Amino acid sequence: MKDHGPDVVCVPCADYEPVRVRAALEAAVAPFGGLDWVKPGMRIGIKANLVAAMRPERAATTHPALLRALVDLIEEKGAEAVVGDSPGGLYNGAFLNRVYQAAGLNAAGLPLNHDFSTREIRLPEGKLCKRATVTGWLLDCDGIINFAKLKSHGMMGLSAAAKNLFGSVPGTMKPEYHFRFPDPADFADMLLDLDEFWRPRLHLVDAVLAMEGNGPTAGQPRPVGCLLAGENPHRIDLLCAGLIGLEPGTVPTLRAAWDRGLCPRTPEELEILGPWRSFVTEGFQIITQRNGLQFQSIMGGGRRGALFSKFLSRSIAARPGVDKAACVGCRRCQQICPAKAIVMKNRRPVIDRKACIRCFCCQEFCPEGAMRVRRPPLARLLER
Ligand code: SF4
Ligand code: SF4
Numbered sequence: 001m002k003d004h005g006p007d008v009v010c011v012p013c014a015d016y017e018p019v020r021v022r023a024a025l026e027a028a029v030a031p032f033g034g035l036d037w038v039k040p041g042m043r044i045g046i047k048a049n050l051v052a053a054m055r056p057e058r059a060a061t062t063h064p065a066l067l068r069a070l071v072d073l074i075e076e077k078g079a080e081a082v083v084g085d086s087p088g089g090l091y092n093g094a095f096l097n098r099v100y101q102a103a104g105l106n107a108a109g110l111p112l113n114h115d116f117s118t119r120e121i122r123l124p125e126g127k128l129c130k131r132a133t134v135t136g137w138l139l140d141c142d143g144i145i146n147f148a149k150l151k152s153h154g155m156m157g158l159s160a161a162a163k164n165l166f167g168s169v170p171g172t173m174k175p176e177y178h179f180r181f182p183d184p185a186d187f188a189d190m191l192l193d194l195d196e197f198w199r200p201r202l203h204l205v206d207a208v209l210a211m212e213g214n215g216p217t218a219g220q221p222r223p224v225g226c227l228l229a230g231e232n233p234h235r236i237d238l239l240c241a242g243l244i245g246l247e248p249g250t251v252p253t254l255r256a257a258w259d260r261g262l263c264p265r266t267p268e269e270l271e272i273l274g275p276w277r278s279f280v281t282e283g284f285q286i287i288t289q290r291n292g293l294q295f296q297s298i299m300g301g302g303r304r305g306a307l308f309s310k311f312l313s314r315s316i317a318a319r320p321g322v323d324k325a326a327c328v329g330c331r332r333c334q335q336i337c338p339a340k341a342i343v344m345k346n347r348r349p350v351i352d353r354k355a356c357i358r359c360f361c362c363q364e365f366c367p368e369g370a371m372r373v374r375r376p377p378l379a380r381l382l383e384r
Pocket of ligand 1: 322326327328329330331332333334348349365366367368369370371
């Protein structure tokens with residue numbers, strides 16, 4: 001997978017001032033040939049993170065200044081650029097136009113995707129996912145650049161390069177995928193199957209202003225101050241984990257990448273160009289997900305270890321919980337829950353714990369940040 005250049009390039013970028021952004025982007029892509037593969041007449045799809053209709057300063061979406069600079073670089077090579085994504089919810093013009101508007105993409109004059117067709121694909125090489133329904137616009141591109149945002153994430157711990165390609169699944173279909181792959185390890189394998197299918201030519205991560213805490217939509221902006229680039233999403237994500245103090249073994253996509261031999265175990269094993277250590281952000285608020293494998297290894301493996309780890313995993317698994325004071329009773333969580341595990345009582349959501357598959361869609365799409373990732377007392381005790 002590693003073609004040329006280092007594993008990851010880490011370039012300082014203190015803010016979204018256009019001149020600074022352009023210089024940072026040029027420096028980030030230069031070690032990978034400076035987009036020399038982009039030829040006149042090509043159509044290049046830029047898969048941004050447009051998770052919700054949120055303003056750029058909320059740090060939930062890829063910043064429009066960075067997208068503008070990338071579009072300029074592509075157009076200067078005589079190619080056509082198209083920016084798009086499919087967040088959770090409807091996949092149509094009315095819904096996406098609201099997202100484009102709020103995320104500052106219209107104001108930046110960006111060429112935006114307006115093809116909302118969907119198509120079936122086969123993934124014969126997929127480990128878990130052999131077929132999928134995906135957004136048609138990406139299939140029509142001659143090359144894809146994945147432009148993600150660095151954020152904490154309720155279900156996957158980390159939202160960066162590998163997670164971002166879930167946006168190639170139409171928003172209306174996402175609940176079905178959560179239902180098909182309720183286990184985070186399976187969900188991660190599905191994501192890797194998608195990543196391997198799309199194989200973007202380049203991955204970029206906007207870590208200028210990241211999101212910490214109740215991510216990927218209701219956390220707080222946190223400056224990290226850099227832009228990351230690479231040809232392998234998992235190597236970039238490994239560095240992202242290192243930058244925000246997240247233990248790589250708690251990130252399901254990284255564990256899946258280890259199993260497939262796609263990524264080393266620690267940032268120190270990566271070939272990194274740039275002063276990455278100066279961007280390690282102390283006290284970054286993260287959401288860690290403990291997993292059964294760690295406990296199985298403590299018990300020495302075998303049937304006893306497997307049973308114990310299963311019991312312990314269930315006892316300490318994070319789950320969604322409602323902050324009743326912040327909830328406005330809008331029912332969005334109930335509407336989006338793929339397991340139909342939420343009912344409204346007195347205008348507040350009540351979760352059926354047995355039915356809940358812990359996909360954290362309710363947490364991701366609560367517009368008030370009222371749905372939180374809660375960790376049981378035993379989990380907090382073990383964490384200490
Ligand atoms: S989506 Fe959030 S605000 Fe709306 S009902 Fe659910 S918890 Fe409350
Ligand atoms: S309650 Fe939330 S976490 Fe549980 S299945 Fe529904 S959306 Fe997913």
